[in-house]
Amino acid sequence: MPEKKLSTQPIGPRLEPDARRAHLLAVGATAFGAKPYDEVQIDQIAQSAGVSRGLLYHYFPSKRHFFSAIVQSGYDEILQATQPDPALPPSQQLRASLTAYLDYVESHPHTYRAIFRSAASPDQAIQDVVNRNLDLQAKRILATLGSRPSAKALKHLAIRSWLAFLVQAVLDWLDEGSRIPRRQLLDVCVGALAGSLAATEDGG
């Protein structure tokens, strides 16, 4: 296929380094979101992005580095998009953040899948990124609650566990073609967090 060979030459637009990096991360997220890690081919991503394999490796020295950067950048975007609004009461802060979270999911389904499906990775470096970000999210939610110190460890466990609930709910919802109304999905997630946190108060 000589024509195919020719088309593997860099043909993408000329971009500044930051924009190029962001473009590669976006193309990579789509690829890693669509199939399992092991089946993703770096060459194909370079081709889709219209760059040479060498240029891609210039930005990300290995497939693992690349994937790890995609996961981290997805988390950064989610954390940015779901920043709580301190002007609202805590329960409304959570609902507003969750609404923003689902907005992000709907506009970035590939990145979301790439992070949370492929991030079920046995690779320790990826696990570290996932755990660090889970903790960041949990601490942020914990901070909005102003919890009593005595139940902090239990609340932290409840919130981390609830984040796993949230991810599973959203992935199932995406897999079902979003047939369940978004409002109901949101209510179920809010209900799970409220129910688990209420239980931390009882025993406190």
Next chain:
Amino acid sequence: MPEKKLSTQPIGPRLEPDARRAHLLAVGATAFGAKPYDEVQIDQIAQSAGVSRGLLYHYFPSKRHFFSAIVQSGYDEILQATQPDPALPPSQQLRASLTAYLDYVESHPHTYRAIFRSAASPDQAIQDVVNRNLDLQAKRILATLGSRPSAKALKHLAIRSWLAFLVQAVLDWLDEGSRIPRRQLLDVCVGALAGSLAATEDGG
């Protein structure tokens, strides 16, 4: 190390095939629970079990088959141990099953970690085992609720998501050396399920 070499000969007890298979699964669960999938060495497991590498491969033709069998056998044990008691009212059935679940976790921490940590595997065959068993567990819980058909899809999503909550909670609890009282862990898990299911009733 000639002495070492000698000791790699089969030295384990003579066992009937079913007992041998169960023994290999138990030794394997400990190995896969202790470190990531990629770092587990089949040779070491054979040596720990006192059998030859060939005998292990006689029971399980590949590392993936072996791991998959460990995961399935762990799920079987959990499903068996947590069988709901239909004589109890639904809320007590759940609490009784969860108590049995935590009993299992405490007596089989390695198997539990092997299933739920390493089962975060990009391997499709393992994912299929995990998903099939998640669905089995979710359907069993759903059946105890006698839910209205209209909210069934939403309840199924809530329960599957709650199972992810449960696994994360238990793994964190194990990692923390079970410093959080078991009773509080149980209350938080029951609270999360009750809260999410209550939300499925509101929207009807």
